[in-house]
Amino acid sequence: MDEDRLAPFAAHPSRSRGRLHPEEESAHRSPFQRDRDRIIHSAAFRRLKHKTQVFVEHEGDYYRTRLTHSLEVAQIARTIARHFRLNEDLAESVALAHDLGHTPFGHTGEDALDACMKDHGGFDHNAQALKIVTSLEGHYAAFDGLNLTWETLEGIAKHNGPLLTTADAPMNALPFAIADYNARHDLALHTRASAEAQVAALSDDIAYVNHDLHDGLRAGLFTEAEAEALPLVQRCYAEVDRLYPGLVPQKRRHEALRRVFGLMVDDLLTETATRLAAAAPASMGAVQALDAPVVAFSSSMAGTIATIKEFLFHRMYRHYRVKRMRIKATRVVDELFAIFSESPDLMPDEWSAAALAAPDATGRARVVADYIAGMTDRFALEEHRILTDPQARA
Incomplete structure (x- = not known):
């Protein structure tokens, strides 16, 4: 979208706060397009192909992975952003x-790694x-990381809402x-994120509620009658x-659930339009300064989504088949963490060197956690097998 077609409260590329390490701007892409491209071409993004949502990777080819989920969220976010003349690229x-x-093995892996890191500040996927x-x-030669714009980094850090109550609030709880x-590049953690980041956050809700209904039914974790x-x-x-x-079951399910999806999007569009009209923000900064988000579901839809999430928690995420995998996945993460913490030299050279150079036990634990968090499901399983099975070849 051309910048002159953006709403006043959208993120305008020409007004970006820039990057931590200044770079010459691209002649063909806006700063936010460049951010998107760097994310897509990153190694971490490619690894999402083999990281699962709920099931471990080898359960079946039809279930969502972190990669397919992220693509679905991005598609929804672009649609909503275009509707409100927001910056689609951001x-x-x-x-x-x-x-x-996200770690291997979905939220199970995150819970396990957070427990392993309890004496070292915990682990948080965001x-x-x-x-x-x-x-x-x-x-990149000139910097570590992807050197994304302030606006994209802000959105990643606080798309779910402010992380601090005031600008001078202590940061030790973060x-x-x-x-x-943030100590190097202030992301204004006490304010709300841009409208674009708020769109991404609720697009995530829409995507995962709908695809978990699909995947849970396909896997037989709950019945069609229970979902209905x-x-x-x-x-x-x-x-x-x-x-x-008389529609055949597969088409009946798809037709019903795509309507659920559509109604959630329609509700968000209606409620957000109402909030924007009431707040009348004149700039992106005005959106960030508001006491409440401008992108939201109606209270009725928010309650409905909460009910569906509660159902999914009990009937899907705590199903005995998923719980069996949770036990296995937790053991893999726990044992890998213990092994690498005790013997950092068993990690690849660059990780081993970083762990051994860490100033204290917490620094070493963070290196180990970073290494494990970056693993795909099958790589974590293979590393665990090599390190714990006496007959496995290293």
């Missing part, structure tokens, strides 16, 4: 980067995403990676039955 950049910090794009990606970077009893879902199945009586 919304897409935040959407594509939002899951870069903070890890910021660390990846600001330091761990190491392909995840280390966020506090560490959910608010909103029930209404959509009824409409499909009225329009297409």
Whole structure:
């Protein structure tokens, strides 16, 4: 979208706060397009192909991975951003980067790594995403990380809302990676993020609620009848039955769930339009200074989504088949962390050197956590097998 077509409260490329390390601007791409391209070409983004949402990677070819999820979030975010004349490229950049910090084995891996790091500041996937794009990606000669714009980094750090109550609030409660970077490049953690980042955050909600319904049904973790009893879902199945009586189950499910998806998007568009009209923000800064987000679901839809999430938590994420995988995945992460913490020289040379050069146990633990967090599901399983199976070849 041309800059002169952007809304006043959108992120205008010409007004970007720039990058930590100044660079000559591209003649063919806006700063936010360049951010998006760097994220897509990063090693961390490619690894999302083999990182799972709920299931471990080898459960089946049809289930979502972190990569497919991120692409779905980006598609939704672009659609919503275009509707409100926001900067589509910034919304897409935040959407594509939002899951870069996830560990292998989905939330199970994150929970396990957070427990391993309990004496060293814990582990948070959102903070890890910021660390990846600001330091761990190491392909550029002039800087570590991807040197993304302030606006994209802000969106990654606080797309779910402010992280501090005031500008001078103590930062010791923040995840280390966020506090560490913010000390060098102030991301105004006490304000809200841009409207584009808020769009990315709720696009994430829309995507994962809908694809978890799809994947949970396909995997047999709950029945069609149980899903049909959910608010909103029930209404959509009824409409499909009225329009297409006798439809085969696979098409019936798809038609119903795509209507659920559409109703969530429509509700967000309506509520956000109402909030924008009431707030009348004249700039991106005005959006960031508001007490409440401008991008939101109605209270009714927010309640419905909360009910669906609660159902998914109990019927999907705590299903006995998923719990079995949680036990296995937790053991893999726990044992890898213990082995590498005790013997850092078992990691690849650059990781081993960084761990051995760390000033203290916390510094060493963070290196080990970074190494494990970057693993794909199958690489973590293979590393664990090599290190724990006496018959495995190194």
